Amino acid sequence: MDSYLKANYDYWQSGYTAGNVESWVFRAFGRILKPEFGLSGEKHEKLLDFGCGSGAALSFFDRNGFDVYGVDISKIDMSRCKERMPHIADHFTIVDPTPRVDDVFFDGDFDLVTAIQSLYYYSSGDLETRLISLKKQMKRGAIIYATMMGSKSWYYDNSAERENGLREVNIDTPRLKIKNYFVNFTHSEDDLLSKFSMFKRLHVGYYDARYIETEGSDFHWIFIGRA
Ligand SMILES: C[S@@+](CC[C@H](N)C(=O)[O-])C[C@H]1O[C@@H](n2cnc3c(N)ncnc32)[C@H](O)[C@@H]1O
Numbered sequence: 255m256d257s258y259l260k261a262n263y264d265y266w267q268s269g270y271t272a273g274n275v276e277s278w279v280f281r282a283f284g285r286i287l288k289p290e291f292g293l294s295g296e297k298h299e300k301l302l303d304f305g306c307g308s309g310a311a312l313s314f315f316d317r318n319g320f321d322v323y324g325v326d327i328s329k330i331d332m333s334r335c336k337e338r339m340p341h342i343a344d345h346f347t348i349v350d351p352t353p354r355v356d357d358v359f360f361d362g363d364f365d366l367v368t369a370i371q372s373l374y375y376y377s378s379g380d381l382e383t384r385l386i387s388l389k390k391q392m393k394r395g396a397i398i399y400a401t402m403m404g405s406k407s408w409y410y411d412n413s414a415e416r417e418n419g420l421r422e423v424n425i426d427t428p429r430l431k432i433k434n435y436f437v438n439f440t441h442s443e444d445d446l447l448s449k450f451s452m453f454k455r456l457h458v459g460y461y462d463a464r465y466i467e468t469e470g471s472d473f474h475w476i477f478i479g480r481a
Pocket residue numbers: 262266270272304305306307308309310311325326327328331349350351352369370371372375
């Protein structure tokens with residue numbers, strides 16, 4: 255495994271605490287996925303959440319009728335998903351941090367793939383490999399919803415350039431200690447579209463927030479595309 259993947263893998267073994275579905279997920283569902291693409295959950299549409307963490311988004315889509323599946327590298331988060339959704343405990347699995355184009359999760363054939371704050375932990379080469387693998391597992395015309403950390407984020411201000419599109423982030427505040435952590439930031443809308451060029455662009459958006467003066471922007475791009 256590449257050393258940057260091992261570093262990110264080690265970081266995420268402590269898990270990601272997300273109590274509830276985030277507004278940029280339920281609003282995207284209510285404003286776009288459901289009205290524009292008919293992805294309502296009524297047809298029990300098959301959904302993969304790549305890098306699903308502790309399953310906050312999946313739990314929301316499960317309650318809305320989707321046939322949900324989640325993959326992640328974090329063992330503790332996969333346990334949390336199983337506890338959170340015991341009726342579908344076999345719909346969650348730990349995956350290898352290294353992407354392969356022929357990876358298949360839960361027999362593929364997905365109507366919707368979500369990747370919420372998870373794909374930027376790949377170098378540029380590995381991101382392309384992962385996106386190829388996800389596209390191959392989507393039904394023709396299926397939708398991808400992905401969010402990518404932007405270089406307007408305060409993480410970027412605390413990072414240094416490394417190779418293959420990656421930057422190493424170092425943050426040391428009373429709340430947050432991050433080191434040996436690698437991110438592939440997205441610099442502009444053109445950069446976002448270039449990263450996702452294998453999909454037909456449907457929508458580009460963003461979300462942002464700042465909570466305290468000692469920290470900066472949480473800026474993330476949103477990409478919605480069709481396979
Ligand atoms: C910021 S958290 C977001 C979790 C979840 N999507 C959410 O929004 O609540 C990033 C997630 O990406 C996962 N991740 C990081 N690198 C990964 C990789 N190479 N393969 C799969 N998942 C990965 C982490 O384990 C973590 O759960």
